[in-house]
Amino acid sequence: MKSILKYLKKPWPCWFGGILLGCINVALMGLIGISWQITSAFLLWGVGILKFFKLDVSALEYFNYFKSYYQPILQKGNLFINKYAILNIGLVIGSLIATLLSSQFKFKKIKNKKQFVAALVGGIMMGYGTRLAVGCNIGAFFSGIPSFSLHAWIFGVFIFLGAGVGVKILVKFLM
Template sequence: MKKLEETRMDNNMVERPSLYDTLLKKEWSYYTGAVVIAALALALNAFSGIWGVSGPLSIWGGKVLTFFGVNADAWRGYNGSLAKYSFWGNKPSITDMGLLLGAAISTLLAAEWKIRKLKHWKQALSAVIGGLLIGFGAAIAGGCNIGGLFSQLPQFSIAGWLFLLMCFLGAWVGGKLLRFFMPPVSNKRPNRKRLTPEQRKKNKMIQIAVGAAILIIALAAGFIVSPKYPSAPAFVVIGLGLGYALQRSRFCFTAAYRDPT
């Protein structure tokens, strides 16, 4: 009986997670992330149709080329669309930017923002090659693994099922090639400067403040342009929610078909 009482006292003395840790810092389960992302994707479909990501990235790339003097608008792929492009008038652009900002907000509110150095040059090489292949593939396929796959499967699109089959094949080949890009294992620990408790607390408060500021600015921007673009606030909220949920749950659409291989 005495041991039971001592055990209860020890359990009561265990520090319980704070409300901040529970709401903003604790990672979500894959199930929670999947449910939230699915709900937001359904809301997005109700407003604009299929959820897509790669389209605005192509436009932004064309805008960057135009800024540096390249007449990308004359290319067949753009065909004058860059001159007509309006960020707030392009719903996928709003959700894409919201997704990026939502992920950043999630990281900042959890005080997890860090600049990590590359461990090996192979990481940079794999990122460059992988990014080029993803961009090229999304362009010629008419969509990425979201718009061309996960948004197509519920509609029983044959293109979506073919996309899925080829993704498994590509993931298998990529898994074999991954060994080349894996950096050598090192037992040396990085020489990091340890922060004092006061410095950690200050860093945490700064990150939370920056995250809250980005959230307020993003929401305010959506409502400011709402007289001209009435649906903008909704797409800002959905985009922020998608980015936040993806970062909190570490949910990855690529791993969904890469890991089983």
């Protein structure tokens, strides 16, 4: 057991991580019929929170457009525990385990209000953008490439360009 833990503490090569993630994505498709996705669970959790406050959003045009996708979950009422939520919970637990095994877990203080506001606004913009785009980079890129989707390759080019611009903006305004 010690030898396995010793191996897990070493950084894994990028190619191994890529192969492992690809295998997990194929297993997901085979076992539960969906590719890896993140934001659908957040959408459903938001609907569940709004339902708690007696706001029914299931009649909105968004849900009518994706009727076959979301209606079974909306009708059953399993907004917090469903196949999308299980993926997110597994992602968090897996990330925590990987962080603990690599001895990288630590709490960090928020440096200042500017950093907090930037993170909050950025998170809201990302969440809103993923619903407008009907998914995030995992669904658009990671799950699109194995299905030979042209849009995934175009997305990949522009996500890297956008990341470069984003880094320049962060360095200029927040560093």
